[in-house]
Amino acid sequence: MYGLSNLCLLLVILVNFFALGSARLVACIRAVALQGAMLALLPVVSHGFSGHALMLSVSALILKGVFIPWLLLRAIREVRIRREVEPLIGYVPTLILGALLTAGAFIFADSLPLVDEHRGGLFIPTALATLFAGFLLLMTRRKAITQVLGYLMLENGIFIFAVLLSEALPLMVEGGVLLDLLVGVFVMGIVMHQINREFSTLNTERLSALKE
Amino acid sequence: MLGTLIIFPLLLTVVALVIPWYQGRSWLLPMAGGVHLLGSVWLWLEPPAAHGGWLGMDALSTLVLLVTSLLFFACSWYAVDYLSLRRDRGNRVMVPCLLVFLSAMTLAVTARHLGVMWFAVETTTIASAPLIYYNHNRLSIEATWKYLLICSVGIALAMLGILFIAYSALGGGIPVSLQLDSLLADGPTLVRPWLHAGFVFLLVGFGTKMGLAPLHTWKPDAYGEAPGMVGALLAGGLTSVAFLAILRGAQIMAAAGDLELARRPLLALGILSLVLAAICMVRQPDIKRILAYSSVEHMGILALGVGIGGLATFGALLHLINNALTKGCLFLSVGNIQRAYASKHLTEVRGAASTLPLSGGIFLAGFLAITGSPPFGPFLSEFTILRGIFGADQVGVGVTFLLFLAVIFIAMGKTVLGATLGESIEPEKQFRDRLLLVAPPLVMLLIVLILGLYIPPSLRELLQDAVLLLEKQP
Numbered sequence: 140m141y142g143l144s145n146l147c148l149l150l151v152i153l154v155n156f157f158a159l160g161s162a163r164l165v166a167c168i169r170a171v172a173l174q175g176a177m178l179a180l181l182p183v184v185s186h187g188f189s190g191h192a193l194m195l196s197v198s199a200l201i202l203k204g205v206f207i208p209w210l211l212l213r214a215i216r217e218v219r220i221r222r223e224v225e226p227l228i229g230y231v232p233t234l235i236l237g238a239l240l241t242a243g244a245f246i247f248a249d250s251l252p253l254v255d256e257h258r259g260g261l262f263i264p265t266a267l268a269t270l271f272a273g274f275l276l277l278m279t280r281r282k283a284i285t286q287v288l289g290y291l292m293l294e295n296g297i298f299i300f301a302v303l304l305s306e307a308l309p310l311m312v313e314g315g316v317l318l319d320l321l322v323g324v325f326v327m328g329i330v331m332h333q334i335n336r337e338f339s340t341l342n343t344e345r346l347s348a349l350k351e
Numbered sequence: 352m353l354g355t356l357i358i359f360p361l362l363l364t365v366v367a368l369v370i371p372w373y374q375g376r377s378w379l380l381p382m383a384g385g386v387h388l389l390g391s392v393w394l395w396l397e398p399p400a401a402h403g404g405w406l407g408m409d410a411l412s413t414l415v416l417l418v419t420s421l422l423f424f425a426c427s428w429y430a431v432d433y434l435s436l437r438r439d440r441g442n443r444v445m446v447p448c449l450l451v452f453l454s455a456m457t458l459a460v461t462a463r464h465l466g467v468m469w470f471a472v473e474t475t476t477i478a479s480a481p482l483i484y485y486n487h488n489r490l491s492i493e494a495t496w497k498y499l500l501i502c503s504v505g506i507a508l509a510m511l512g513i514l515f516i517a518y519s520a521l522g523g524g525i526p527v528s529l530q531l532d533s534l535l536a537d538g539p540t541l542v543r544p545w546l547h548a549g550f551v552f553l554l555v556g557f558g559t560k561m562g563l564a565p566l567h568t569w570k571p572d573a574y575g576e577a578p579g580m581v582g583a584l585l586a587g588g589l590t591s592v593a594f595l596a597i598l599r600g601a602q603i604m605a606a607a608g609d610l611e612l613a614r615r616p617l618l619a620l621g622i623l624s625l626v627l628a629a630i631c632m633v634r635q636p637d638i639k640r641i642l643a644y645s646s647v648e649h650m651g652i653l654a655l656g657v658g659i660g661g662l663a664t665f666g667a668l669l670h671l672i673n674n675a676l677t678k679g680c681l682f683l684s685v686g687n688i689q690r691a692y693a694s695k696h697l698t699e700v701r702g703a704a705s706t707l708p709l710s711g712g713i714f715l716a717g718f719l720a721i722t723g724s725p726p727f728g729p730f731l732s733e734f735t736i737l738r739g740i741f742g743a744d745q746v747g748v749g750v751t752f753l754l755f756l757a758v759i760f761i762a763m764g765k766t767v768l769g770a771t772l773g774e775s776i777e778p779e780k781q782f783r784d785r786l787l788l789v790a791p792p793l794v795m796l797l798i799v800l801i802l803g804l805y806i807p808p809s810l811r812e813l814l815q816d817a818v819l820l821l822e823k824q825p
Binding site: 251252253254270277283286290293294297300301303304306307308309312313315316319322323326327330333334337338343346347348349 | 464466467469473474476477481484488489490492493497499500504507510511514517518520521522527542545571572576
């Protein structure tokens with residue numbers, strides 16, 4: 140069981156790098172969908188087939204792995220954009236930064252005062268690395284859609300941490316968290332549509348009229 | 352009773368989505384506001400017994416519930432006339448979103464489970480985004496996008512903070528629960544490093560929502576572009592709710608015996624907010640953005656008061672009431688001025704007090720109130736905080752506080768006096784003060800005035816209970 144969850148987590152880290160280095164938006168969305176699906180396996184793999192874990196896995200799979208990516212794919216089909224051009228920092232520097240942050244996450248997780256059973260596991264470093272990667276994506280990209288992807292990766296990192304503590308979060312609360320994520324992305328999708336209609340682009344740098 | 356307060360607005364949301372009658376839909380708002388206010392007062396007078404569930408009341412939540420409920424009630428009457436003037440934009444989205452917003456705020460205030468509280472606060476973000484986008488133009492899209500993205504990321508960090516607090520319980524070897532009462536009871540066994548990290552993330556996350564500097568960047572845009580009524584609800588209601596969420600974190604820190612450690616970052620962020628707000632308010636030509644910076648300033652004062660503790664905490668909680676009601680009054684009256692002049696820029700808004708005697712006058716009086724002039728409520732609460740600061744021998748903090756309050760008074764005065772007094776530019780649009788657009792801000796102004804002169808003993812008792820809750824050490 141332990142081996143399987145580690146495999147999932149390693150794949151999650153690989154997806155982080157793929158999303159940081161890819162210019163094609165469709166591929167990026169698919170990658171984040173794959174990441175969501177990998178994460179959805181985690182509760183069952185690490186806690187066994189209990190009702191709680193199963194429900195959490197299924198709802199996470201449907202939302203993070205299928206429904207939200209579908210929403211985003213539909214959004215970019217409507218606005219007809221394919222590529223993220225001219226990120227604020229180039230792809231290679233972003234990848235290098237991502238690698239440094241991931242390494243930092245592993246070193247940092249080692250020095251944390253963890254409970255014995257989590258020591259040496261991949262959960263905490265992966266959670267941190269995914270969180271950092273999401274932040275990096277959020278800050279270095281200009282397209283509104285890539286920023287939403289960054290936000291999703293950030294949430295994914297937090298989700299990994301939440302799986303460790305699933306007994307603290309009752310199912311209803313976790314369901315609520317996922318629901319908020321869904322509605323949030325939905326509203327962001329609507330706003331993206333409006334941005335595109337008004338400005339004929341999804342580049343958020345055009346959103347700069349409000350400044351001091 | 353508690354459940355009713357949360358579910359009733361949701362029921363009305365369904366009604367609002369179904370009925371095709373424009374005026375009827377607007378009138379649902381005062382209905383929800385009235386029932387909500389009655390229920391909140393009822394809960395104050397007859398508090399339900401604590402039972403360790405997911406919902407419950409204590410002095411802090413009663414205080415914030417009363418304030419948000421009163422503010423919503425006032426705004427809901429204003430909304431009826433406002434929406435009848437805005438038939439071009441409609442109320443099909445506005446009314447349901449406002450009702451969901453009310454319900455989510457109530458849930459966030461009464462939640463006794465950190466996870467439930469988080470869920471409710473995030474719901475308020477989502478429900479208020481369409482409200483900010485109400486005017487459907489380029490500027491409001493930009494404001495909405497910034498608000499949604501920055502607040503969502505901030506709230507995600509708050510979730511991380513909550514998980515860290517749960518982990519601190521796990522490390523302590525006790526059954527992990529995010530129920531507030533059990534966390535408070537188990538305070539001393541929580542593992543310190545995780546608890547401290549958790550508090551910092553909670554502060555950053557909910558601080559973004561509250562608009563503490565340097566996490567306030569969305570605030571001027573959102574408040575500037577949203578309709579005045581929405582600005583009132585965000586600046587008075589939502590910020591108070593987010594502040595309550597931070598206070599919950601401080602309560603847990605206090606239960607673990609680390610209250611001093613929790614106070615330091617609050618104090619630092621408070622002073623920083625005061626300073627940054629003052630800098631941005633100098634030569635600010637936009638009468639709505641200046642209110643947003645004033646909101647940053649007052650969030651700073653709240654954080655600073657709690658950061659000092661003791662008498663200053665009492666002052667900060669009193670200031671929470673005063674700030675919410677005065678901000679409500681200011682945003683509602685500035686909304687009227689903006690309608691009359693079709694602008695909120697100082698170059699086009701002049702002499703509002705003679706064009707719109709009532710709205711202009713209320714705006715001017717509201718400005719005097721918010722900058723701490725006697726005899727209004729904020730003077731009393733800011734003075735109490737100041738006494739607390741000097742009582743705690745923090746002379747440096749006290750002097751900084753006074754200095755920046757003076758800078759803000761002058762900066763804000765220049766803009767507000769320029770807009771209200773002087774030679775009147777006759778606006779093209781014919782807009783006159785109407786009863787429902789003037790009465791709500793006037794009533795709030797009167798309450799603020801009364802609070803400056805006399806605090807009823809029952810309110811004083813509630814405030815003192817709330818302070819005791821915040822300072823309860825093991």
